[in-house]
């Protein structure tokens with residue numbers, strides 16, 4: 001039986017929140033769906049667009065510099081209630097870096113200016129000031145017993161309030177704040193993370209998890225199982241990122257989380 | 259101090275800086291003029307072109323080469339040029355590449371007579387920080403410039419054009435006037451979406467690449483008219499020819515280099531030279547005889563194979579370089595060397611912002627190498643490239659010999675290295691006795 005499976009993927013503000021490689025995440029979802037005969041329809045959502053999350057299965061939101069985050073803030077707020085409903089209804093989200101911060105309670109920028117988030121995650125972020133070191137480097141974290149790899153580059157430090165689940169725990173790198181060993185946040189099917197560098201192509205298990213969660217939500221028990229793919233290139237890149245994170249150069253500059 | 263080994267031009271400066279504190283300042287005081295060149299892309303080639311123009315204008319020129327564009331490189335260049343008594347030849351002009359994050363410090367040590375701003379794009383964010391940070395530093399740096407300095411501004415980049423309103427002195431604007439330049443592909447990465455001052459969106463009647471083009475805002479801001487401009491641009495494999503307009507008239511010239519970014523480099527050099535009083539004829543003849551700074555765009559002949567080396571270090575720069583390789587029917591072999599050292603950018607995510615998809619149909623075979631070869635191979639798989647023949651992790655030498663051995667005689671190998679990989683390639687070619695294509699052709 002050739003069922004016509006499909007998933008609608010919305011990318012929020014791709015013209016603004018696209019810092020260093022975030023566009024690779026949509027490509028990964030598209031490709032991994034197509035390989036299983038699932039149509040993935042990618043829809044960019046820009047400021048002012050008429051769009052509601054109603055018929056959406058996966059939402060991607062990328063990173064941006066402070067000025068881009070400020071720019072999308074009011075448009076995002078306009079959609080805040082709908083996005084919260086979507087997530088309570090088990091809608092799938094991947095929010096990266098600046099997008100992760102905007103999905104928290106608020107973000108205090110380097111100039112002290114407060115940017116209110118849409119409070120999907122019970123987390124607050126603050127930039128300690130332009131003279132304080134940014135959190136920059138390769139990251140290895142453990143998510144459900146597996147390694148996830150990526151690159152982080154953020155001035156803001158995120159702190160999860162009590163009861164807010166993290167996405168992963170940091171093995172190497174700063175993660176949310178360089179102090180508590182936590183990386184990102186998770187609420188129902190919404191994942192927030194500081195890992196950019198197109199996190200999904202290099203972490204195929206995470207990409208497949210987002211797809212599986214979305215299929216389950218749309219098709220329930222009829223959802224197709226995800227057949228294994230030839231992931232040799234992805235896993236080699238994953239291994240290479242692990243090696244980079246543990247290289248002597250990285251630990252020599254004291255970036256390793258102890 | 260005169261023998262600076264190849265590829266290691268930053269080190270002597272460090273030594274010298276420690277030995278003679280303030281040496282740079284004292285020597286800089288003897289210069290008759292100083293040109294600083296800053297911006298994300300095009301610094302090295304523009305600076306090399308300007309140095310050549312100034313030599314053709316019978317000046318002694320001090321120039322920090324090899325992308326050694328930090329403070330130390332500047333100090334080394336000054337000390338290298340000075341005699342044992344610490345004096346510079348008369349009528350000496352300095353041409354310094356100023357790292358965009360180090361502009362203030364360099365301008366304090368070597369106050370500019372002319373400062374060239376080429377463009378401002380995302381580049382190694384792990385190293386330079388956000389574009390906003392750079393723009394803020396530039397504004398601070400302008401405050402320390404001598405009042406009689408002239409700015410040479412690429413007004414096709416709205417982020418550069420906006421510097422004019424922050425400067426009370428004189429400026430020379432440069433840009434492209436040709437209405438027939440092909441537009442940038444839809445969706446190409448750009449960094450100026452709106453005016454940081456007024457928050458108005460930039461709109462384009464024409465966009466050439468990244469945020470460069472003919473821009474305006476709804477509030478009425480618009481790209482000003484350039485005083486030094488390129489028109490009637492004709493891109494061919496042997497090079498690019500165009501009309502160069504000066505305030506005093508126009509000339510036609512051809513460069514032995516390809517692509518729109520070569521035109522921008524020439525415009526930057528011509529605008530700076532105009533500000534320094536060099537006549538148009540001298541500028542044009544010097545530009546026509548210019549050869550690309552090593553590694554930025556390099557044609558070599560290795561074992562009967564044409565080899566071209568194009569440095570790739572950020573998405574806009576590499577997108578432009580790739581476009582010179584995409585003539586209809588053009589096919590070649592590729593060697594991509596991706597390192598993640600500090601000088602390359604530790605973050606290799608930027609490869610996802612490069613339009614490899616449009617390069618795939620022009621690629622006969624590909625070899626990837628360098629520290630992050632597997633990242634590159636994964637990116638190419640997404641872009642629909644033929645499967646890489648080999649991934650030679652870390653070993654640039656092995657990647658290079660595999661790539662060369664896979665290229666049939668008389669076909670072309672294009673090497674796209676990051677910065678540290680480029681230095682390695684250069685060294686190995688030196689040992690192999692590769693000859694420059696222009697030397698034998």
Ligand SMILES: [Zn+2]
Nearest residue numbers: 063097153196
């Ligand atoms: Zn990031």
